Amino acid sequence: MQTVKIVVTGPFNAGKTEFIRSVSEIDVVSTERKISLEEEKVKETTTVAMDFGRITVDEDLVLYLFGTPGQKRFDFMWEILSEGMLGFIVMVDSTRSETFREARSILETFHAYAPTPYVVAANKQDREGAWDIEDMRLALRLDPTVKFLPCVANSKEKVKSVLLELLYSILAEMDKNPQGKSG
């Protein structure tokens, strides 16, 4: 059995757990805790260690989706998670501009750990108060070549399209650099 992994990262409450839950064939293994810090009480629980979901491709290949803990104080786990990833997805909450700077910083951190392909997903695009995609691109200082995709994490179709875009980027990267990757 061969396994590969994609990492889903982003700031606290960006929708990473929901994203994985939408496509995983198993109940997402989630290590959530009740929020204790006042400033983080925008939701009841948060991921403190990891989420992971699984997609069986065929009898020889399994894709694991790993969600990172959102809070900065758990960033010691990011490097461990990034080892050997095929690529990563940065989730950004389109309704909370105060998290954009952190999203940018997470993106840079993960890219430094492993220069693998990535895409950025603007989550909660269906919500009132969601920022316009192009405005977000500017606020996040994303290069025009970076794929920045609208997303609604509880919509399977939207999640699928984000995953597919990442895989297309991985294929494109392989075409550019055809010697093969060992990580």
Add this chain to the structure above:
Amino acid sequence: MALKGNLRDFTFSQLLNLINLAAKTGTLVVEGSSDIARVFFRDGKLSYAQIGAEDSGLAAILQRTNRISTSQYRILAERARMMSDKELGLLLINAGYLSQQDILDSLTQYIVEVVRQLFTWVEGFFHFETDETSPNGKIPVRIDLENLIIEGTRQLQEWEMLQEEIPSLDMALKFTDRPGANISNMNLNVEEWRVVSFVNPQNTIRQIGQATHLSDIDIRRVVYSLLQAGLVEIIRPGGGPVITNRMFPTENPDEQKSLVNRLIDRIRTI
């Protein structure tokens, strides 16, 4: 009669108990499956211990116990190559870098750690030499054996339990398909996290232990906690390649491309 035999018949904790009760002075030499340990006693108290070819010089011990940094260790190892531990210890104290207590605490921590490892040795010849009381130039300490014996006995019981639960390190792990409800209350520490990142039916527990630099007992402890949490299950290893944390399980570019295409086809059909 000479004190010698096999740990199979006389456990390490029984040996310590005997040395303690008889207030013996001398060196216990234990030949394990991969290492030889030498444990020194004076009047029934533990005074020093060494295992295998591990660097047991004072500089290495101070670095291992975080009293000095790696770069400080390198300097000391180079400049104090010809010095005994006693001479180096005096130099560090006189120069005001460390106190005598710092040095003794580090040595005690290291020696206890060596002895703790021996409690899990269940096989190996031992003999006791009464003419050798401490290694040349080393700084002896004085550690009561009672607490070590109690702790070691407890550790042995834990070891036996872990061996029963995880009889072979040559088995592999896989994530449980339907994790138990208690998963939601689980919080992984860094060690557990590292192990989780290597969980794959092709990696044996032994390989994961080596890749994560965990001793046999520590990898068993971590795997046991993951098993108890219902996060993983033990399976027969799938064979094939050794442990890897690479992007792709293959280095062939065509196979890598085919793998990504299979992922794309699968995701389209979800």
